[in-house]
Each structure stands twice: as structure tokens, then as C-alpha cells.
Amino acid sequence: MTIGPAPRISLAGSGALLLDGAQASFDDAVQELVWAVAEAARGLDGVRETVPGMNNLLVLFDPLVTDASRVGEQLQSLWAGTDPQTATGTLHRIPVHYGGSRGEDLAGWAAHCGLSLEETVDRHAAATYSVAAIGAMPGFPYLSGLDPRLTWPRRKNPRLKVAEGAVIIGGAQAGIMPMTAPSGWHIIGHTDVRLFDIEAQSPVLLRPGDKIQFEIAGVEQ
């Protein structure tokens, strides 16, 4: 099956190509194809790493083993001929304490959405989210699936520190902080689930294609 027009492929240096399948806005069907092509492209001669982004895919290769035009053609044919995988990822249930001192933007978020606090929280916890991509920092999930009523543009001034475990909203995306770091997203609660633990057997909890459901562990004003 083919999804939309052929993707745009551009150079990212001599050893990488960026395949961009994005249309007007983020599309879940395109993302499933991104995961499938990422998986398939890992088997190509000379390919070193594939990095799913939001409706795009970065493919790193050794230019002394293969070359950009060859990899580009291979990616075009994979894009046209690969079946998007349907939800093969793991489902994670993440308990969230909404609001309080570790969810300071909750009331502002409800007001922005024109909903009651309860309804805002209920809607956030009712959805099933997809881990579209992991990036920026170790283990950070870009989550799609936010209820359109709950979108909230990012802060004009990013906070210099947002704590590990913060459950956050940025535009139409949801996320969870795997470590304390700067962020321009809004903080609506926190979880004790650790997304990144370098001591663990598998340091990064989530994988692209995984699903997430938030569970209400508590709500504070």
C-alpha cells in the first residue's frame, strides 16, 4: 500500500539521508510506515542506524560501503513496498499524580481548554498514546494521540529545569520527562515510572511503536 506522495529524501551529510513523509500535519498511518521502513532499512548493506522521527526517518550509513543515491533508491522502494506494521509495540500503563506542586500547570491547562479540571484529567487518561519516536534526550517519548481538545501551545519561555517524571503537554504532543532537563512544555502531573535508568538491564523503557495509557493515581488542585 502507498501512503500519500513519495517521501522527500535529502542529504544529512555524506553518511546519512533524511526521509520525510510528513504531509500537512502529523499522521499516525505515516508513522506506522516510518517504523516499518526503519526496521527494514536496518538490514540494508552499509546501513548503520535508523532513527524514526515524527513522520520522518533518518538513516545513517557508511558512505565507503554504500552511497547516498543507492540508499535513497532503496528507501523509496521500501516506502512504496513495505506493509505498515500495526501496533506490535508493548502497552505500558503509567500512573499519574495530576496537579499539585509537581503538576503546576494543571489548572491553567484546564482553563485554556475551557474544561473542568476533572474532565481535562479524564480526557488525558482516556486516550491511548503511541510512542511515535524517542529522541532529544535519552528515553524521551514523543507521544501522539492527545485528545484535540487538550492541545496547548508550548510556553514562550522554556523552563530551565523540568523534573524527571514530569508528565507534560506541548502543542498536540504529550510526553514524560526521562530526566531533569530544560523544556518548554507544560507540566500537568508526575509519575514515578522511570523512563531512563542507566543501571537497568535495558536503560530505555519505551520503544517507537509502544502504546501508553495514563492511569489517574490522584488529582490535586
Next chain:
Amino acid sequence: MIEILTTGLPNTVQDLGRPGHLSLGISHGGAMDSQALAIANLMLGNDRSAAGLEIALHPFRLKAHVDTALAITGADCPIRIDDRRCPPWWATAIRAGETLLVEAPRAGARSYVAFAGGLDLPSVMGSRATDAKAGFGGLAGRGLARGDRLRLNTAMCPLPPAGLGVALEERQITGNAIASAIELRVLPAAEFHSFTAQAHAAFTGSEWKITSEANRMGYRLSGETLSLASPRELLSHGIVPGTVQVPPSGQPIIQLADANTCGGYPKIATVIEADLWRLAQAPVGARLRFLPVSIEAATQALRTARQQLDAFVAARNISAGRLRPA
């Protein structure tokens, strides 16, 4: 065992990095000037990817608590071991109780110190490189501090009595980097054609200065303002070291070894892999020029750099063989 006497937090344990985990959000990291660290290791008979020290803040001093050998490469610095002067790009013995001093560079920005056998540190996700942003790897995921003690792996290191030096043609720095612009070869990136004709002309036709916001994550540049023909909203996407992004300010940022694995700003170009060491050795205030090249030229430059390292390994093996008793 070595002991750190004088340092700053920008100085870190590095190896050749942690590739293979970008899709988990983990940066490649590793030495900013990977060629300099690789050659320092090879001079000592180490694997090229053994862990050593990246010194971005000078002066730097360490004390040896064992008889060993070390190699110092990278920037052109005055170097002493106790009272003995040592040229850069040199491998030499150091005895227990002696102190290595690496002073501020005359040219370049980063020095590398490798040790016979390499630093004995645990491998984290396939590498001993410090990821200071995420807080793991190297020495407890942080920069070096005074009093830190680091163990060395045991090693046989047959060095000639006077030591061993390397002179690389492309490293012969002519004049002061501040006085003449550093040329960086670039390939166009995804949004190149979305920029205005004036931006294209300014990007390759004018000089760029490295601002004080420059570290292992990236360098912010100042110069003419680069504008898009029409504003573009991009979804987050993976980026590689060398990516030249243009945020709304119009002042470019070059993403480097510890950059976030994903970004969202338009990308005008990518500095070729073979020239990333030139950026590693470009200090704050240095001026840069971007020189467009073909993909063939970029690939050839990478091939030459790799062949040079391989030739070095071969030469080192021959000379090491001669030095060993029959």
C-alpha cells in the same frame, strides 16, 4: 593510577563514542576531535577507541602514581612533564610521582591525553565516553574534578627512549586561527532550498564567528541573518553532528557530538564528517567559512582520513615489532 590536579568541568573522559542508540535518544558523543584521540591511542599501541581525556579547559595538570606512558595530541599547547618539555603529538614515558602540565593552546582548542592501556572505566552502552547531559559514562557521568583518581589498564607499551611523534600535514596550522577563517566543507541539507537567495549568498560568501555559546552540544554562530523564503514548521527529526540549523533568530547553530538526537529547526547544510575535527579545534571567537562541496568530494575526504588512520596502524605495528626483543 593517575590523579587530576588542575582541571575544569568541560574536561571529560572520552573515547570514540556510543553509536547505535540514536533511536533511544542517546547521542553518539565521543571525542570532538576523534582523529586526535585515535592517533594518541595508536601511538601507545592501544586500540584506537581506548578511553582517554579530552581537555577543553587549560591549564590542565595530572600526576602519575605509576610508571606508564602517555600521548598528547590535538591542540598546539606548551607541554611539560616535570621539567622536561614535550612537543604536542608526542608519546612519552612518565614516571610515578611526575606531573604532566598542558598549558593554554597557541593554536587549536582541545587536547587529548591517552594512556598506555587506556583508562580503566566501565563500558556503558558500548562506550566509556562521558555523556554529561544525560549524566552517565566516563567518570560517573561528569567532568573531571581536582583530586579525581583514575585507574589505567595494564599494558605493554614499547616506546623508543626519546618517545614517538607524529606530524600530520593537514594539522600544520598556518598563522593564528583568529586571524584567518577556518574553512569547513558543507553539503546542502533538507531545507537549503527554502532559504532566500540572499541567505544562500551570505551563508557561503561571508564569515561566521563562533560565539561564547559553544560547547560539546553545539556552537552558536554570529554573522549575517539567514532568512527562509517562507516560514516553515517542521516536525521533530533525527540530526547528525555537523548539522547547521537556523533557528528563527537567523543565526546558525552547528550541532556537535553531544547534540540532542532530534531537532526541529530548518537545516541549511551539514559540515562534512572529515571536517568535524576542524570545528573541535576552533576556539570561541574563531571565524569560519562554509565551502560547498559535492557528495563525491565529501566521501573522498572521509576515505582519505580513514586510510590515513589505517596506514598509521600498519606503520605502528611495524615499528612496535622492531622494538620488541626477538
